[in-house]
Amino acid sequence: EAGVAQSPRYKIIEKRQSVAFWCNPISGHATLYWYQQILGQGPKLLIQFQNNGVVDDSQLPKDRFSAERLKGVDSTLKIQPAKLEDSAVYLCASSPIGGQGRVGEKLFFGSGTQLSVL
């Protein structure tokens, strides 16, 4: 079974530039997550999709971050303009809907994109 695919693996940009990350979840997984993990911290949820609808974006800085999941499959996360504090690993994860409709019982993470903002 293919895992969660993410690209690019690394990205270095200057502040105020824009950047985009791509994620292709495991086939058939209805739920897709974007997490931000700053060095030394746990992953922080930015946005969660169920199929192609947003179910939680409460921690997404909407003035600079945007995300979409077209056709309920792959997803892109964009930052425009980037700030120094956006330096982090951006993790995409997907999850199937389990028994009794349970969601989020097992997350499969991609390898992540390490972003450095200079």
Add this chain to the structure above:
Amino acid sequence: QKEVEQNSGPLSVPEGAIASLNCTYSDRGSQSFFWYRQYSGKSPELIMFIYSNGDKEDGRFTAQLNKASQYVSLLIRDSQPSDSATYLCAVKVDSWGKLQFGAGTQVVVTP
């Protein structure tokens, strides 16, 4: 904001000993709890989940849950150098599957 707290470590454990990791959470209504392992430079991977009070064992790992005390723990028996990693406690905080992660506890197993 629903909180998940862990000791950051590092927790130094001799090879063959038991590593004990603790996690507390603030949302009394949480029902599902998870332990993820994250090797340096890698992504988290699920190693244990627990829903009911008490102990759940899987190989060398035991998860313990006490909902009254809002406390979940992970025991790693017969610790091996390959267990050296950061262990993330995660709590499911809503029915949509949102997970709140702790900052993680770094475990270092010394030969």
